[in-house]
Amino acid sequence: MTLITTSALTKRYPGGVTALDGLTVAVDPGIVALVGANGAGKSTFIKILLGLLPPTDGSTTVLGLDPAEKSAEIRSRVGYMPEHDCLPPEQSAAELVTHLGRMSGLPRTAARERASEALRHVGLYEERYRQIGGYSTGMKQRVKLAQALVHDPDLLLLDEPTNGLDPAGREAMLELIHRIGTEFGISIVVCSHLLGEVERICTALIAIDGGRLLRSGTMAAATTVRDVLVVEVDEGTAELEAALRERGFSVTRDARTLLVNSPGGADEAAADAAADDTADAIVAAVADLELPLHRLDRQRRRLSELFATEPAREKASV
Numbered sequence: 001m002t003l004i005t006t007s008a009l010t011k012r013y014p015g016g017v018t019a020l021d022g023l024t025v026a027v028d029p030g031i032v033a034l035v036g037a038n039g040a041g042k043s044t045f046i047k048i049l050l051g052l053l054p055p056t057d058g059s060t061t062v063l064g065l066d067p068a069e070k071s072a073e074i075r076s077r078v079g080y081m082p083e084h085d086c087l088p089p090e091q092s093a094a095e096l097v098t099h100l101g102r103m104s105g106l107p108r109t110a111a112r113e114r115a116s117e118a119l120r121h122v123g124l125y126e127e128r129y130r131q132i133g134g135y136s137t138g139m140k141q142r143v144k145l146a147q148a149l150v151h152d153p154d155l156l157l158l159d160e161p162t163n164g165l166d167p168a169g170r171e172a173m174l175e176l177i178h179r180i181g182t183e184f185g186i187s188i189v190v191c192s193h194l195l196g197e198v199e200r201i202c203t204a205l206i207a208i209d210g211g212r213l214l215r216s217g218t219m220a221a222a223t224t225v226r227d228v229l230v231v232e233v234d235e236g237t238a239e240l241e242a243a244l245r246e247r248g249f250s251v252t253r254d255a256r257t258l259l260v261n262s263p264g265g266a267d268e269a270a271a272d273a274a275a276d277d278t279a280d281a282i283v284a285a286v287a288d289l290e291l292p293l294h295r296l297d298r299q300r301r302r303l304s305e306l307f308a309t310e311p312a313r314e315k316a317s318v
């Protein structure tokens with residue numbers, strides 16, 4: 001089942017701000033990065049997915065359900081970690097998470113058990129009876145994550161989960177999110193403006209800019225340069241470079257690394273097929289020269305490089 005679909009989703013706030021402008025995406029289950037600069041429309045998108053805000057135009061489904069009609073069901077199957085601190089300082093984490101578990105419909109005992117379990121998953125089990133007011137920022141972020149997990153959701157929506165954390169705290173939070181997504185099999189949408197962070201843990205990407213879709217698809221597709229292969233041999237780099245040029249390839253050399261251009265294709269599948277042919281030709285050239293092959297790979301790029309070069313597009317591209 002598709003995790004989230006939107007069709008020409010548009011949100012205009014009273015006063016004339018268009019926060020989302022004709023957004024069309026289809027995202028499969030996994031750990032999905034929702035990225036964009038401040039004001040891009042990420043929080044608006046999350047609120048629409050939860051049924052907290054109605055769209056002005058267009059439609060969306062979450063776990064196959066329409067938030068406009070099934071917002072209660074969606075909220076029972078989705079956990080939401082809001083961006084801002086909204087925790088009562090006088091309560092303990094155990095009390096708060098149990099209370100929110102009850103609010104999501106769990107019976108009293110089950111809510112208490114699930115709260116303990118959720119707090120253990122986020123590493124707060126030992127501290128669960130302390131008042132939240134005495135917690136560090138990192139611990140408060142973990143309480144927000146635990147309350148999102150308490151009712152055993154199918155999908156977690158995390159709004160800027162590393163906000164306010166120091167580097168070690170950010171690292172620990174990312175590891176935790178990754179573990180929840182991979183070991184518990186819960187799909188996660190991570191809303192962030194930190195590209196380096198989401199690139200490491202997410203399997204898919206929705207990038208928005210000024211309310212418009214910049215790009216969506218798998219993280220691998222976003223970070224793979226399809227038409228450039230990277231080759232390294234332990235010795236004989238110059239001979240290999242010459243041999244590849246002789247075979248008609250355009251090659252550039254950067255120290256021990258050769259970058260070999262593969263003819264592009266009309267679409268992703270054609271580009272993949274062309275890259276496979278180019279890889280075969282490289283392997284054949286390496287074998288002919290009897291060189292030790294060290295690396296043969298598609299070139300990767302950082303998400304930040306993609307957004308530095310990507311022109312804002314009129315229309316979605318996958």
Ligand SMILES: Nc1ncnc2c1ncn2[C@@H]1O[C@H](COP(=O)(O)OP(=O)(O)OP(=O)(O)O)[C@@H](O)[C@H]1O
Pocket residue numbers: 013014015017018019036037038039040041042043044045193
């Ligand atoms: N309730 C509102 N009324 C009017 N305009 C709003 C409202 N909420 C958000 N906006 C505007 O809509 C646009 C998108 O805001 P949104 O909060 O969705 O972006 P964001 O990507 O989540 O940004 P941030 O990372 O800063 O939270 C912004 O221009 C914002 O000022």
